[in-house]
Amino acid sequence: MNERPVHWLLMIVPALALAGLPLTSGAAVKALLKEGVDASAVADWLPLLTAGSVGTTLLVLRALWLMRESQQQNASLPTAPAGQIIPWALLCLMPVTLPWLWPPLREAMLDSLPLYAIWASLWPVLVAAAIAVLVMKMDWTIPPALTRLPSPSLQASLRLKRLLQRPPLPPTKPHVDSDRWRRYERPWNRLWKPGTVALSAWIIGVLLMLGWLG
Known part of the structure; x- marks a missing residue:
């Protein structure tokens, strides 16, 4: 993908929707979530939830910035064909389009269109954007002591990667020693064979008698 502004505008739409930007599916879901939480214990x-919106906006802005840096370092990448774009x-x-196509989200989004609701969804995004601009102006970097802290998410992702890359186990097939079972079966067959017919006849006769008496 090249560096035309339209591409970055398209990238910003889902990124800000995660932060709950008004008129997006994120704002509709956030309104439904607030309604459910407000009516609960x-x-x-x-x-x-507001703090989560600020944090989510900071994360997506950080991701966009890293993508921009990575693209500048790989400026020789070919342009993606139209079939992919x-x-x-x-x-x-x-x-942006899903809330208008799905009635439950459309109702929630329309309920979030008053000015007070728009401001409630917008100001956490603006606060996060101001923090990001301030960090960039100050050229702030993460202290080395914090970079050495363990990252549970990184450890979990690496563990999941090792599990997925583990070679598959060989298929298990049940092993039945048919010769051994046949050796046990033959003595029982010889034991019951002489009286099997007679025993069956007696059982049938008793059942018929019980049925006739009943």
């Missing part, structure tokens, strides 16, 4: 935890563009626009 954990309504006091509602400010955590068109499906990718449609997928990026889904956070």
Whole structure:
């Protein structure tokens, strides 16, 4: 993918939808989630959703910045063909189009269109954007002491990668020693064979008698 601005605009749409930008599926889902939390026993935890919006916006801005840096370091990459760009563009626009196509999300999004609701969804995104601009202006970097801290998410992802790359186990097939079972079967067959017919006849006769008496 080359560096035309339209590509970055398409990338920003799903990124900001994750942060709950108004008029996106993220804002509709956030409104439904707030409604459910506000009516539950954990309504006091509602400010955590706002903090989550700020954190999510910072994460997606960081991801976009890293992608931009990676693209500048690999400027010689060929341009993607139109057959790949068109499906990718449609997928990026889904956070904007899906709420209008799916009635439950459309109702939630329309309920979030008043100015107070738009401001409630927008200000965490603006706060995160201001923090990102401030960090870039100050040229702030992560302290070395923090980079040496263990990362549970990294450890979990590496463990999952090792599990997925593990060679498959050989297929297990049940082993039945048929000769051994046949050796046990023959004595029992010889034991029951002489009286099998007579025993069956007696059982049938008793059952018929019981049926006639009943």
